[in-house]
Amino acid sequence: MKGFLKELSEAFFPQNYTCDLCGRETFDGRNLCPECAETVTMNDGLTCPVCGRRTALEGLCFECKADIPAYDRAVSAMVYSDGGVKLITKFKRGGAYLKAAFADAMTDKCRELKDADCISYIPMTEKAERKRGYNQSRLLAEEIAERLNLPIVKVLEKVKETKEQKSLTKKERESNLKGCFAARKADCEGRTFIIVDDVMTTGATAGEAARILKRKGAKKVYIATMASVEYKREV
Ligand SMILES: [Zn+2]
Numbered sequence: 001m002k003g004f005l006k007e008l009s010e011a012f013f014p015q016n017y018t019c020d021l022c023g024r025e026t027f028d029g030r031n032l033c034p035e036c037a038e039t040v041t042m043n044d045g046l047t048c049p050v051c052g053r054r055t056a057l058e059g060l061c062f063e064c065k066a067d068i069p070a071y072d073r074a075v076s077a078m079v080y081s082d083g084g085v086k087l088i089t090k091f092k093r094g095g096a097y098l099k100a101a102f103a104d105a106m107t108d109k110c111r112e113l114k115d116a117d118c119i120s121y122i123p124m125t126e127k128a129e130r131k132r133g134y135n136q137s138r139l140l141a142e143e144i145a146e147r148l149n150l151p152i153v154k155v156l157e158k159v160k161e162t163k164e165q166k167s168l169t170k171k172e173r174e175s176n177l178k179g180c181f182a183a184r185k186a187d188c189e190g191r192t193f194i195i196v197d198d199v200m201t202t203g204a205t206a207g208e209a210a211r212i213l214k215r216k217g218a219k220k221v222y223i224a225t226m227a228s229v230e231y232k233r234e235v
């Protein structure tokens, strides 16, 4: 957490003396005030060794146990809650300047994925990218590739527009995503990928991406996101 805040403050100092979340003056050159900093939870506690989500218990979460994901391992920098949600929303809505701080935090996590040999990202359809002006996952992937000194490979193509996932269950998300990505065998064979995405919720997008890459000959597929939803067992 401290490292991330330091990065954030260094990224903006001295031009920014206001809190990035509430807009209040911070005076010390940091870009998150102490109250807002408290609301951002970094993923440095107990996490599931497969999906990378924060958990309460040691070992695999029950979801990964019940249905082992198609990707080999996922890591994420923050927990997708409170301040983390707000930071990511800001990043997606034009706050592209936040990319360096996010990329630093994600790169630290990616260093655990030692055998990765290239970086890629979850694509948007051309239409969606034109509308937003940029693909935030590609921006992050480029920053991470530079920090890890790994090549960036554009491997996935989004060939089908999908519905907004927010209100869908895990099963509905999986069928919504079916067939939405394409990849070429020549880009996949023998490679170990780190695929960058913004947020991991149910892991349906990560699963679909990993399935196609492996079908086309990828050796391993890792997923790196800015944040992931905490795993809570439904009782
Ligand atoms: Zn604040």
Ligand SMILES: [Zn+2]
Pocket (backbone or CB within 6 Å): 048, 049, 050, 051, 052, 053, 060, 061, 062, 063, 064, 065, 231
């Ligand atoms: Zn898990």
